[in-house]
Amino acid sequence: xxxxxxxxxxxxxxxxxxxxxxxxxxxxxxxxxxxxxxxxxxxxxxxxxxxxxxxxxxxxxxxxxxxxxxxxxxxxxxxxxxxxxxxxxxxxxxxxxxxxxxxxxxxxxxxxxxxxxxxxxxxxxxxxxxxxxxxxxxxxxxxxxxxxxxxxxxxxxxxxxxxxxxxxxxxxxxxxxxxxxxxxxxxxxxxxxxxxxxxxxxxxxxxxxxxxxxxxxxxxxxxxxxxxxxxxxxxxxxxxxxxxxxxxxxxxxxxxxxxxxxxxxxxxxxxxxxxxxxxxxxxxxxxxxxxxxxxxxxxxxxxxxxxxxxxxxxxxxxxxxxxxxxxxxxxxxxxxxxxxxxxxxxxxxxxxxxxxxxxxxxxxxxxxxxxxxxxxxxxxxxxxxxxxxxxxxxxxxxxxxxxxxxxxxxxxxxxxxxxxxxxxxxxxxxxxxxxxxxxxxxxxxxxxxxxxxxxxxxxxxxxxxxxxxxxxxxxxxxxxxxxxxxx
Amino acid sequence: xxxxxxxxxxxxxxxxxxxxxxxxxxxxxxxxxxxxxxxxxxxxxxxxxxxxxxxxxxxxxxxxxxxxxxxxxxxxxxxxxxxxxxxxxxxxxxx
Numbered sequence: 001x002x003x004x005x006x007x008x009x010x011x012x013x014x015x016x017x018x019x020x021x022x023x024x025x026x027x028x029x030x031x032x033x034x035x036x037x038x039x040x041x042x043x044x045x046x047x048x049x050x051x052x053x054x055x056x057x058x059x060x061x062x063x064x065x066x067x068x069x070x071x072x073x074x075x076x077x078x079x080x081x082x083x084x085x086x087x088x089x090x091x092x093x094x095x096x097x098x099x100x101x102x103x104x105x106x107x108x109x110x111x112x113x114x115x116x117x118x119x120x121x122x123x124x125x126x127x128x129x130x131x132x133x134x135x136x137x138x139x140x141x142x143x144x145x146x147x148x149x150x151x152x153x154x155x156x157x158x159x160x161x162x163x164x165x166x167x168x169x170x171x172x173x174x175x176x177x178x179x180x181x182x183x184x185x186x187x188x189x190x191x192x193x194x195x196x197x198x199x200x201x202x203x204x205x206x207x208x209x210x211x212x213x214x215x216x217x218x219x220x221x222x223x224x225x226x227x228x229x230x231x232x233x234x235x236x237x238x239x240x241x242x243x244x245x246x247x248x249x250x251x252x253x254x255x256x257x258x259x260x261x262x263x264x265x266x267x268x269x270x271x272x273x274x275x276x277x278x279x280x281x282x283x284x285x286x287x288x289x290x291x292x293x294x295x296x297x298x299x300x301x302x303x304x305x306x307x308x309x310x311x312x313x314x315x316x317x318x319x320x321x322x323x324x325x326x327x328x329x330x331x332x333x334x335x336x337x338x339x340x341x342x343x344x345x346x347x348x349x350x351x352x353x354x355x356x357x358x359x360x361x362x363x364x365x366x367x368x369x370x371x372x373x374x375x376x377x378x379x380x381x382x383x384x385x386x387x388x389x390x391x392x393x394x395x396x397x398x399x400x401x402x403x404x405x406x407x408x409x410x411x412x413x414x415x416x417x418x419x420x421x422x423x424x425x426x427x428x429x430x431x432x433x434x435x436x437x438x439x440x441x442x443x444x445x446x447x448x449x450x451x452x453x454x455x456x457x458x459x460x461x462x463x464x465x466x467x468x469x470x471x472x473x474x475x476x477x478x479x480x481x482x483x484x485x486x487x
Numbered sequence: 488x489x490x491x492x493x494x495x496x497x498x499x500x501x502x503x504x505x506x507x508x509x510x511x512x513x514x515x516x517x518x519x520x521x522x523x524x525x526x527x528x529x530x531x532x533x534x535x536x537x538x539x540x541x542x543x544x545x546x547x548x549x550x551x552x553x554x555x556x557x558x559x560x561x562x563x564x565x566x567x568x569x570x571x572x573x574x575x576x577x578x579x580x581x582x
Contacts, residue, residue, distance in 0.1 A: 100563040193543040207542050236549040237542075305526040316503060323504070325578055327567035336580045338504070346506030354505060358515055359522050361499045362491075375529050377539030382532065384540060416518070417525055433543020457544075 003028050004163045005480070008072055008220045011166075015071055016063055022071035022115065026055035029073040029117050033164045036483065041139045042149075042159035044078050046118035047085055054115055061113075068223050068247075070113035074167040075159050078119040079126055079202040080211070082106055085116070089202045090134035091124045093322050093329045093348035103200020104235065105169060105211050105228045112227045117165060120155030124350045125319065126176055126204045128152050129419060130412055133352040138409065141184060142481040143447050147406040150180030156214045157184035163484040167224055168214040173204045174307055175401075175426025177212030178438040182401035182450020185440045185479070187221045187467070189213045192458045193433035194239040196225070197232035205314035208307075208430040217477050218439065218468040222246035225460060241458050249461035250468040255289030257466065258394045264300040265399025265425060265452075274400045277442030277449040282398065284473055290466075292398070297386040300428050302379050304420055307427035309363045309376035315353075316360030322348060384432040391456045396466055400425060401438040401450035425452065435460050439467045440476035448476075491520040 003011070003025060014020035030048055037043050051073070058071050076082065079089040081099035083106075088094045102110070109116065123133040131139045131154025139154045141147040142162040149158035153170025157180035160168050170177040172190035181188025189212050196211045203209060211228065215221040229243045261282065266275050282292050324330040324344025331343035349357075363372045390397055403422050412419045429436040434457055441451035451470070455463045471477050493509075496516045500507045507515070561574060570577040 097567065100559055100567070194546075233551055237544065237546065239544070239546075299532070302529055302532055305529050308522070309526055309529070320503065325568075325576060330569045334579055337578055340579050341504035342506035345504060346508075349505070354507075354511070355515060355518055357503055357505070358496065358499050359519055361503050362519060362523070365499075365502075371530075372526065374539050375532075375534060376526070377541060378534035378537040379529055379532050381537050381540035382534070384543070417521060420525065431543075 002032060002163050004032065004166050007217055008068060008166070008223055011072060012068055012070065022055040022058040023052065025071060026051050026073055026115050026117065029165055033118065036162045036164055039140060039145055039483065040142050040158050040162045040164070041137050042120055042155040042162065042164060043075065043118045044088060044090065044121050044136060044155070045086055047116055051115050051117045058113055058115070067112050069227055072114055072167060073117045073165050074109060074114045074169070075118050075120045075156060075165040076106070076116060076168070077122050077153050077156050077170045079122060079171055080105060080169055081200040081202065082116065082119070085119065087119065087202070088136070089125050090122045090136060091348065091350065091353070092135045095135070095329065097328055101200065104197035104232045106200065108228045114167070120153070120159055120168060122155055123152035124353050125202065125315070126152040126171055126173055127315070127352050127356055129175065129179055129423065130407060131155060132409070133350060135350050140409070141406050141447070142483050143185060143406070147408055147447065148183070150183035150402070150406060152176040153212070153214065154180045157181050157186055157188065160184070160186045160214050160216060161481060161484070163480065166216055166220065170212050170214050171201055172210050172212040172430065173208045174311060174423050174430050177214060178401045178426055178436060178450065178452060181214055181438040182448065183406035185448030185476070185481070187215050187218055187437065187439050187477070189221050189225055189437045189460070189463070190429060190435060191225060191229065191460055192435040194237050195229050195435070195458065195460065197235040197238050199232055199234035203318040205311040206318060207314060208311060218464060218471050219247065219250060221437070222250060222464045239458065244461045246461055246464050249465045251465060252469050252472055254285060254466055254469045257285070257290035257396065259285060259290055259292035260295040260390050260394035260397045261292050262297045262300065262397060262399060263294050264297055269421070270400060270403045271405070271444070273444030274402070274404060274449050277444070278398070278400050278451060281441045281451050281470065284470060288469055288473060295390055295394070297390060297428070299379065299382040299386050300424065303383055303428040303431060304424045306376040306379040306383065307423065307431060308359070308420060309372055310380060310431070312356045312360035313363045313373055314360070316357045316364060319353070319357050324348070380431045383428050387428070387432040387434055395462060397454040399452050401452040405444050405447035405449060429454055433457065435463055437463045437467050439471055441470070441474070442476060491516045491523065
């Protein structure tokens with residue numbers, strides 16, 4: 001039993017009653033990382049001395065004025081820049097990159113008094129869904145070490161599932177928070193595009209990227225999003241809409257809630273165990289007084305294809321900045337500038353990244369621009385329209401977060417296209433820019449299944465209310481991997 | 488199955504200043520060909536009357552006042568640079 005099994009509210013109460021210090025809590029997190037990460041391998045680096053110094057300083061602060069997350073440990077996906085702490089995006093290109101500024105979300109976490117204990121493994125530049133494209137190491141699923149944690153925020157989800165940290169940030173461009181949260185049996189939120197600042201998030205695809213929150217339970221998640229959401233002058237796409245009180249939304253009441261269940265989300269390719277868990281979840285919602293109906297979002301059929309065109313095209317442009325000159329990997333022994341570019345990028349980028357930026361170059365090229373890139377943007381509009389129409393009638397849309405439970409390590413290398421096609425349950429949400437949360441809803445062969453609840457633009461409060469009501473009516477969130485309890 | 492030639496891959500790589508070995512070019516020719524077939528399904532969709540969606544939110548002309556603010560320290564930034572001199576970044580021969 002670890003302290004980190006407690007919720008943020010419980011931990012805050014212990015801190016407030018002087019039964020626990022921030023230093024003790026930070027030490028507990030660091031000790032668990034040292035022990036459990038030998039097998040889970042979620043962290044790329046820890047921030048031990050700075051975290052302990054910060055913890056001691058926080059312990060000196062008066063009890064008055066401490067917020068709900070004060071003194072609590074958090075891990076950050078390694079594509080979120082941290083001043084003075086190496087930030088690699090799990091790429092050789094940035095292996096030695098030490099940022100000179102903090103991402104806006106990091107500034108906000110520091111203001112909230114959270115302690116950053118380390119940086120988490122991910123797919124290189126967030127391009128992947130297993131964390132296997134990391135240039136540095138593989139991360140293993142705490143529920144079964146023969147399986148991947150999902151990706152690209154695999155380190156974030158695995159660290160929370162293993163009880164190394166109770167909080168983590170990830171990023172979600174096409175499912176990279178929700179799918180690993182589902183694979184690791186934790187709660188993962190992809191907020192509305194524009195709800196959270198992207199300033200200091202190393203860009204993959206700018207019209208899709210959003211920072212997301214990963215936690216052990218829905219209440220913690222709501223509190224973490226509360227801390228990082230809101231307008232940021234440094235990200236002109238953040239919304240001026242007021243951030244509501246998410247915790248106040250956790251009423252447990254879903255009576256009369258109207259749920260749409262797209263038949264495309266329970267169709268071909270979705271495993272029987274996953275379908276069964278989702279159907280049982282829908283029965284649970286019925287018993288809580290909600291109503292559900294099968295609906296159709298016909299253009300979801302084309303979402304994976306539209307997503308890969310748009311994401312790779314934007315990536316081609318975003319990754320052009322890695323040129324071997326101002327920062328990042330720089331090839332040795334070059335003769336001229338052209339060679340410096342070509343070799344720095346050849347030696348610094350990994351296989352999947354090269355493939356995606358080459359494909360993006362194809363999609364953006366004048367020869368194919370209209371038929372490929374613009375075509376995908378038009379299909380994107382139709383997908384967004386499908387969601388908008390569904391939300392005229394329904395409060396939320398529900399389906400699985402992933403078609404299957406976590407893949408075996410190495411399993412997906414054989415058929416990358418099948419892996420891309422699996423993203424069809426998560427990418428539509430990014431294309432439409434709407435929010436979605438994954439909560440645990442069952443198990444199959446000892447591996448967790450995630451329920452995906454999708455909402456209207458800027459309606460995270462409803463998602464938290466619905467996810468919380470489900471969580472409180474079930475016991476999936478109380479089950480933890482054996483490794484976590486030292487078994 | 489759509490195919491892509493090794494020459495086409497090398498052309499794409501040249502445009503984004505990405506060095507590729509012969510083996511890599513051959514592998515990517517095959518994989519990009521598969522990807523092009525994969526996205527071919529998009530052509531089934533009737534998009535005649537549809538405007539392309541460039542962004543998830545309809546936000547127009549996000550402006551701010553042109554006021555000076557603190558900027559990053561040049562000395563700090565130059566710590567990430569491999570070679571620099573007198574506050575300038577050095578690069579290999581251009582011409």
